Amino acid sequence: MYNDKVMEHFRNPKNVGEMTEPDGIGRVGNPTCGDIMQIAIKVKDDRIEDVKFQTFGCGAAIATSSMVTEMVKGKTLDEALHITNRSVAEELGGLPPNKLHCSNLAADALHEAIKDYQAKLGGSNGNGKDKPADGEEKDKHEGQDKHEGQDKHEGKDKPEGKDRPEGKDRPEGKDKH
Amino acid sequence: MAETRRVYLDHAATTPVHPEVVKIMDHYMLEAFGNPSSIHSFGREARKGVEEAREQVAALMGATPNEIAFTSGGTEADNMAIQGVAHGRRDVGNHIITSTIEHHAVLHTCEHLEKAGYKVTYLPVDKYGMVDPDDVKKALTPQTILVTIMAANNEVGTIQPSAEIGRVVKEHGQAYYHIDGVQTYGNWPVNVDDLHADLFSASSHKIYGPKGTGALYIRKGIKLVPLVFGGSHERKRRPGTEGVPGIAGFGKAAEIARETLDQRIAHNTALRDRLISGLLAELDYTRLNGHPTQRLPNNANISVEFVEGESMLLNLDMKGIAASSGSACTSGSLEPSHVLLAMGLPHEIAHGSLRLTVGTDNTMDDIEDVIATLPDIVRRLRAMSPLYADKIKGHSAAPLTPAGEEHHHDV
Known part of the structure; x- marks a missing residue:
């Protein structure tokens, strides 16, 4: 069912565990679908210095979580925001079709963690958590556009999580980013 | 391997x-x-x-x-x-x-x-x-x-x-x-x-x-x-x-x-009972699914909370133990077992179900193997589970738990 690379990440997941004093945390998923992923990041000079994941889910969910942490380490926030569900699945050498919804979550969780970091950053600048505060940083702006795209999909995911055909479609919709 | x-x-x-x-x-x-x-x-x-x-x-x-x-x-x-x-x-x-x-x-x-x-x-x-x-x-x-x-x-x-x-x-x-x-x-x-x-x-x-x-x-x-x-x-x-x-x-x-039905039932029942009591004793936040007495002699079905079924199956398989689960990932759909949901189990607990069904070819050694193997697997998976982290920190998992009763079963 799973290829060797997926099984290797499942067997020996990288960067698993809880992070002390993370700069940003993102949690996505829902119990209906059986996958919940949390990604924590430490950011230094606009780069992801450290990343850790915690996942409740199937083999693909654990493998994609591990994979995304490997992919993102040392990347700039902007680069990290360009990591998509498809690129995670591709990096793993592919996933079974019915597992593609799991690979969605790893990139989503990462993006949520970055968003959380950016919101906190906004807060520490004394501008509260409002997004407009981010406008002064040019990289952020681009990142934010992406978030909006993600949010739209994520919002959609939740009510439709139960629906099988919709669930199957989701990864494709996502990939268009 | x-x-x-x-x-x-x-x-x-x-x-x-x-x-x-x-x-x-x-x-x-x-x-x-x-x-x-x-x-x-x-x-x-x-x-x-x-x-x-x-x-x-x-x-x-x-x-x-x-x-x-x-x-x-x-x-x-x-x-x-x-x-x-x-x-x-x-x-x-x-x-x-x-x-x-x-x-x-x-x-x-x-x-x-x-x-x-x-x-x-x-x-x-x-x-x-x-x-x-x-x-x-x-x-x-x-x-x-x-x-x-x-x-x-x-x-x-x-x-x-x-x-x-x-x-x-x-x-x-x-x-x-x-x-x-x-x-x-x-x-x-x-x-x-x-x-x-x-x-x-x-x-x-x-x-x-x-x-x-x-x-x-x-x-x-x-x-x-x-x-x-x-x-x-x-x-x-x-x-x-x-x-x-x-x-x-x-x-x-x-x-x-x-010709052998009586022996078959006795054999399976002994293994099943040891399996159920052994696993429930070794693992916390674990419950038996199905009827405690009116059940098939060969069937043990447990839900292990904070862990997803397929990841348990894959880990068991790596140890040479073959079982099945009612999790969505093993059913090929996004929904966990319709049986467990019909019995009123919340989704995340249905996802953590594990079915072990014994047969005439099994021995008590097989059962002891499973009882010795599964707890480590569960500990490892729980260590990476955000739901378990919430639990031990005493956080309520409220945002992720469907509204309704608290299903944690005291063991």
């Missing part, structure tokens, strides 16, 4: 074929390979094999051989019974009663019939996965032509009050009573008269026989419209040249089951 000892605990999915069964199948493939419809000696030998098997299969359920029709398996037997009655009794009524925890061979057949204009009542179950005969009584109408409720559930092992349901159906007088008996046949005593069954489905590969063979018991006088048309095989109930080796193998498997 070094191939260590393997432990097979998925007997509700399928069983290894008994060596004596293989032997008789060989005979009907290599020597007595004729077509049972042929007049020559080759054909007569094959016919003898089929009819002997019919007697053996009938004997294990207290039926007469003429009441047995061989099929390609349990799924076809279920389809033949349900569609056969529905189509054959359309002039009598259009209402069918079943339960929410049936096998898909029954549920999807009923759903198909609904699209064709039949009305289907899906009865609920209690928290143990049991149907209430009183609910059957209330659901019966003058339009009801069939009640189809399984003898025991394949996932959680709960044995249904089939005889009581049968009495209720017989009081009604009109409806036929079909039992999907795939999980009880050969594993638990079955007598179609005691159960008041008109139709009873059985499968060969769940009882150490070959795959691809099953049977439908059709009580004398019950008329069915066949699913397929052709020659006069199986009294026109199921045309097509008989799968002689499979049928002969099924017969042998049924004979062995009949």
